[in-house]
Amino acid sequence: MKKSMVGLGFAVCMLAALVAGCGSGSQKTEKEAPQAASQEIVAYGVIDPQISAQQIIADKKGFFAAEGVKVTNKLIQSGGDISPLISGGTAQVSFETPYTDIAVAANNVGVKIVAPMADIGNTQAVVAGKNVTIQKAKDLExxxxxxxxxxxxxxxIRNMCTELGVDINKIQFVILSPSDQIAALDRGDIDLMACWEPWVSNAVKAGGKLLxxxxxxxxxxxxxxxxxxSFYTTMQVTDQFLKEHPQEIQAMLKALKKATDFIHEHPDEAAEIIAKEINLDKEQxxxxMGQNKYSMQFDDHFKKSSDEMASFMKEMKNIPSKPEFRQxxxxxxxxxxxxxxVTVAE
Known part of the structure; x- marks a missing residue:
């Protein structure tokens, strides 16, 4: 896989740019399509099955068209590049993560998450080196x-330490890029690596142990x-687009729900469609995709996860202030x- 896979580390690098900046499917469906929308919607996404799976499926299976909306997907290499596009008004509709939404909102850019797409927390992981023995969590100290x-x-890592009584202050963190982590783990310069896919799988293939x-x-x-x-992917729109195109957004959401159901009901075909669209190996x-929880449930857990992410970003000084969830x-x-x-408390 390429560097486009989701991880928060690379997104940090895009915040400076953010502040400075302050193919259509043809398959027929069973039901007759509603009157098509007159305006074509460009939906920005990422070359990544974790972020843009439903977006791709809704296009290629004709779900957008069946709901009467003309949507053209524009997939880019890195999720971090979407932040300045939202800030500049180019990406009125996009798919990324709450990290992006929190970052732009904290810099007074009007954007709203209209639905979660998936919880991809299972692809954010810690791997021990092949010669490192961990018999209990305290061994991480x-x-x-x-x-x-x-x-x-x-x-x-923090939540694990809290639950299992590990003193996080006794863990030495070494700042390394994902590729450098792989090399350092292999050499024994570090004992463990904390990263995301595909680097996690690459480390395990090299002899590492998933902890x-x-x-x-x-x-x-x-x-x-x-x-x-819980690390979510989301669909978001600018405040202006939200105000001016509520019907189109609702139509897109209905199409994306069909795509979500399709992923659950036809995982092999979904993986094949997405792999072809982003030029990646189907099995990979x-x-x-099998590690992710594809769901558009807008619930209290999603809100709690987003709040936790916002607090983390503020603590890491990635944002000047923590925006409220409804911002x-x-x-x-x-x-x-x-x-x-929608079950989130008002």
């Missing part, structure tokens, strides 16, 4: 962990599902289009 600057996987992710633990003294990091795409998220149109998906 005194170890060196490679991590990218500002990487959100640090939230998972835990944001959603699952494989530690000897803690195994099974955990809630150490299927494996990564960058609004479930109103999702509730009107698909009321069963």
């Amino acid at each position: 005194g170890k060196k962990i490679g991590i990218a600057a500002g990487a959100g996987v640090l939230i998972a 835990f992710s944001g959603l699952n633990s494989y530690l000897p003294d803690k195994q099974g599902p955990v809630s150490w990091l 795409v299927k494996r990564i 960058y998220a609004d479930p109103t149109l999702l509730k009107q289009a698909l009321p069963e998906l």
Whole structure:
């Protein structure tokens, strides 16, 4: 996989640019398509099955067209590049993560998440080197962990330490890029690496041992599902687009729900469609997608995760202030289009 895969470390580098800046499917569907929208909508996304899976499926399976909206997907290499596009008004509709939305909102840019797309916390993980033995979580104390600057996987490490009684102050963090982490882990310069896909899988293939992710633990003294990091991908629109095109947004949301259902019901075909669109190996795409929870449920867990991310960003000094959740998220149109998906407390 390429550097486009989701990780918060690289997104930090785009904030300076942000502040400074302050193909269509043809398959027929069973139902007759509503009257097509007169305006073509350009939806920005990323060459990444974690961020743009539903966006791609909704296009290639004709779900957008079936809901009467003309959508052209524009997929770019790095999610971090979407921040300045939102800030400058180019990306009126986009798919990225709350990190991006929080960053632009903190810099007084009008943007709203209209729906979550997936929880990809399972792809944010910690891997031990092949010669490192971890018999219990406390064994992490005194170890060196490679991590990218500002990487959100640090939230998972913190929550793990709190739950399992590990003194995080006794862990030495070494700032390294994902590729440098792989090399350093192989040489033994670091004991563990904290990163995201595809680097996690690459480290495991090289002999490393997966210890835990944001959603699952494989530690000897803690195994099974955990809630150490929920890292969501989202659909967001600018405030102006939200005000001027509510019907189009609702139509897109209905199409994206169809795409979400398709991913669950036809994982092989979904992976094949996405792999072809972003020029990646089908099996690799299927494996990564299998780790994600594709859901548009706008609930309290999503809000809590976003609040935690905003607090983390403020602490890391990635943003000047922490915006309130409703400053960058609004479930109103999702509730009107698909009321069963919205359960967040008002």
